[in-house]
Amino acid sequence: MVEETKTMRGLDAIRLAIDEEMERDKSVFLIGEDIGKFGGCFFVTEGLLEKFGPERIRDTPISENAILGCAVGAAMAGMRPIAEIMFADFLPVCMEMIVNQAAKARYMYGGQISVPVTIRVPFGTGIMGAAQHSQSFESWFMHVPGLKVVLPSDARDFKGLLKTAIRDNDPVIFFENKRAYYLTSEVPLDKEFTIPFGQARIFTEGDDVTIVATGAMVSESIRAATKLDAENIHCEIIDPRTLVPLDKSTILNSVEKTGRLLIVDEGCKTCSVSAEIAAFVAEEGFQYLKKNIIRLNTPDVPIPFADKLEKAIIPNAKSVQENVKKLL
Numbered sequence: 001m002v003e004e005t006k007t008m009r010g011l012d013a014i015r016l017a018i019d020e021e022m023e024r025d026k027s028v029f030l031i032g033e034d035i036g037k038f039g040g041c042f043f044v045t046e047g048l049l050e051k052f053g054p055e056r057i058r059d060t061p062i063s064e065n066a067i068l069g070c071a072v073g074a075a076m077a078g079m080r081p082i083a084e085i086m087f088a089d090f091l092p093v094c095m096e097m098i099v100n101q102a103a104k105a106r107y108m109y110g111g112q113i114s115v116p117v118t119i120r121v122p123f124g125t126g127i128m129g130a131a132q133h134s135q136s137f138e139s140w141f142m143h144v145p146g147l148k149v150v151l152p153s154d155a156r157d158f159k160g161l162l163k164t165a166i167r168d169n170d171p172v173i174f175f176e177n178k179r180a181y182y183l184t185s186e187v188p189l190d191k192e193f194t195i196p197f198g199q200a201r202i203f204t205e206g207d208d209v210t211i212v213a214t215g216a217m218v219s220e221s222i223r224a225a226t227k228l229d230a231e232n233i234h235c236e237i238i239d240p241r242t243l244v245p246l247d248k249s250t251i252l253n254s255v256e257k258t259g260r261l262l263i264v265d266e267g268c269k270t271c272s273v274s275a276e277i278a279a280f281v282a283e284e285g286f287q288y289l290k291k292n293i294i295r296l297n298t299p300d301v302p303i304p305f306a307d308k309l310e311k312a313i314i315p316n317a318k319s320v321q322e323n324v325k326k327l328l
Helices: 010-024 048-052 064-076 088-102 138-142 155-167 216-229 248-258 273-284 307-313 317-327
Strands: 005-009 028-032 057-059 080-084 118-123 148-150 172-177 184-188 201-204 209-213 235-239 242-244 261-268 294-298
Touching: 005 010, 010 028, 010 048, 010 155, 010 172, 010 184, 028 048, 028 064, 048 057, 064 080, 064 088, 080 155, 088 118, 088 138, 118 155, 138 148, 138 172, 138 242, 138 273, 148 155, 155 172, 155 184, 201 216, 209 216, 209 248, 209 317, 216 235, 216 261, 216 317, 235 248, 248 273, 261 273, 261 317, 273 294, 294 317
Parallel strands: 028 057, 028 080, 080 118, 118 172, 148 172, 209 235, 209 261, 261 294
Antiparallel strands: 005 184, 148 242, 201 235
């Protein structure tokens, strides 16, 4: 049977996933700033208020603590809230609710309660958002036991992984790359289409270099690989899709094949996603490596406002190409 699909942007795939899950399960509701009449900061939730009404599309004051406090409490009481924090940069405001409440409740109550809350957060660069609206904090939450951390890179994965997150009985931080909002891909229209957590996706196969990339860095890596193919350099591009749980076996199997690893991560380099991936490969797959691992990250500086300066520090297809050649 041929899978029915439709070409759509990432933000449209997210809206479709929310729509389908709210139709399927009356305990699902959306809560956040400007998500109702305005349709969200990036218009991801546009049209949902008209369909589901203000009881299930809950506009809030500008208070991230209140949003997460309500969402976590509702999840403990049996609801399945989707909480939108307008930018990942605002997550530090509500860390108490995420780190000390949502992540630890199941453990501290001896498994008697669950916290099925999905926290949606746009992150990353590409909109000239400057230092307080452009950061990548996903590595912070990999450090917190009890949280699942999801980071899709295209519209298909936005839909499939978000539906899995909403149905999950544990708290999920769902990172949405701003640039990926506007990338298009074929999205299954099956209302039961989901993608399991902990399964990486191989975008291109190759035997020269393994590239592990996340978010917008996946599309940059694909662009680089296309150009490198013309030079007879074949890269295997892997998107982990979920950082917790992390699909270590797919990455290790690829490194065993290629012997070379480049990790491309939009976050600052110190204590980053790339650092954790490099560490486990060094611990569990050192014998496979022919060359030192290379990590390609944003430098440890605040994100500048000026477009040219922002572009100068963010990894891109050209810098991916250059680093692949270093490995060879």
